[in-house]
Amino acid sequence: MDYENFSKQLKAISDPNRLKIVDLLSCGTLCACDLLEHFEFTQPTLSHHMKILQEAGIVSAKRVGKWQHYTLETSFITDFNKNVSTLFENGPECACHCKK
Template sequence: MDSRQLVTALKALADPTRLKIVSLLRHRSCCICELVPIFEISQPAVSKHMSRLKQAGLVVESRKGQWVFYALNDERLRQVQEALGNLPDYSGEFEKLAQQGLLVTCE
């Protein structure tokens, strides 16, 4: 997962409604109409949140007749977790500041 994809996923997860949707989808796949009464917002609003999660690759959809069901993309969530666990080490930035006499310590 490249940094752009990680940023997109984290931005999608940064919204409280979308984070709650992800949490709900951990239990089972859902149709938009099932989520509307939980959030007490309009169907288009829930659809917009779901679209953002889908764009980030965090959910996948499947059709059953006229209904669209959404489920977590477990592989993408695993990739996000892995990427967060393997962030680059930027601790050298502190060293640079110290060498320049600009390192601040708050006490």
């Protein structure tokens, strides 16, 4: 497990607003304007949250017209699920079984 990357992702989604953004994006790609409808903050604040999620490898962005469209990274979903499972299982990938 890449503890450095996993902890970066956990830190990014530890904010309730960013966690909600991830939940919203789990249904598919959304425009920034659509995301803003679910929050009581401004577009610059959304941009700040999205930058953190992008830097953690959780979200990707694509500009369409004047708006950004955001999508969850497929690799994040796969890796995050695997890391959570590995963290709570006593399997061959568990830290107690791995040598440095």
